[in-house]
Amino acid sequence: MNAKSPPNRCRIVLISPAGETADSFSAKLSAAIAGGDIASVILPANGMDEATYQAFAERIVPIAQAAGIAAIIAEDTRIAGRVKADGIHIDGGKAALAEAVASFQAKMAVGAGGAKTRDDALELGEERPDYLFFGRFGYDNRPEAHQRNLSLGSWWAEMIEIPVIVMAGSDLASVETVAATGADFVALSSAVFGEGIDARAAVQRANAILDETAPSFEPAK
Template sequence: MTDAPQLYLMTPAGAQASALGPLLTEVMDRFPPACLRIRAGAEEDELGRLADLAREIAHARDVAVVIDDHIKLAQRHGLDGVHLTDGARSVRYARKELGDDAIVGAFCGSSRHEGMTAGENGADYVSFGPVGDSALYRGEPAALELFQWWSEMIEVPVVAEGAITRELINSLSPLSDFIAIGPEIWGEEDPLDALGLLWN
């Protein structure tokens, strides 16, 4: 565990590929992420276009691409894996379908037990959140104590996500391998500036 987590970038939910391309390129050139996650919310055809665009931009920069839940889309569009939003439930299935080399991540809310089960089932990383107050997530916020415990006891890398602020990044940096940022910047007038204020 280092003191400097890596950036885990999420696309806007329901994004249109044509509108996102130039902006995504600029953001990734300025702030190189370790992983790019395509968030669901668009129709399948649009998600497919987004997957192709994201793969092209990300792979040119040696960045892995995962997509929310869509195992078949990940296979069809040559993505690196999936981010499962239902905790540990689908981890074994995703691993069987995608193979050992794929990335399988699991969002586990604020549940230590769910996170441990996901890890035992073969998840490459576990994501907890929201870490701040957010109406976008079900359930209670994930407390700093959860990340503290996880970083001391569990080998599986951990991602912090949801309502990220500069203060939370400072608190989470020693305890997290990755910080996921997406909704925090895409709604702003200048996403690049917004990310700079959070991440620099």
């Protein structure tokens, strides 16, 4: 499904959590992939040094790409190039985003995060990233999605054409709330990869919730 017929509604973006090795996360990601549609996976460094992060990405990126899932490296443009990632995620503000867009957008997607206000978001949007992300990696530790992210995501989805990703909470039920904002993508991390969670079953359930509750997108004109 990932490569051939993506659903015409909010889709799942996975984020690798802190504390994972290449071995542990490759197994969890493979299980998640078996659960159904996933649009992309974002791989933050999560405190890894450069060599460890590159080795991690070298292991994970091909797994995602083989399933038709876009693999996105956070911040490190050199590693993104070395592992032939599909995209780079920039949290470092407008200047860093502008540099990444100018240098890399012809070769890979360039997404942006770090906006905490509408003004922040509009400034980043001026650089025309491929998506804007509302949320913070590793902060999905409550069952529900953060209200500020929901509010920003709803405003952005209504006003701006650039696709938006909104971070969900640690409870899979929160994907319904995110989808109701009109967001293009819902980001999941602890709800899928948390301790004791069956990643395959979690993705399967998240897709079932989205199939049942997410609004359908209007066809592009």
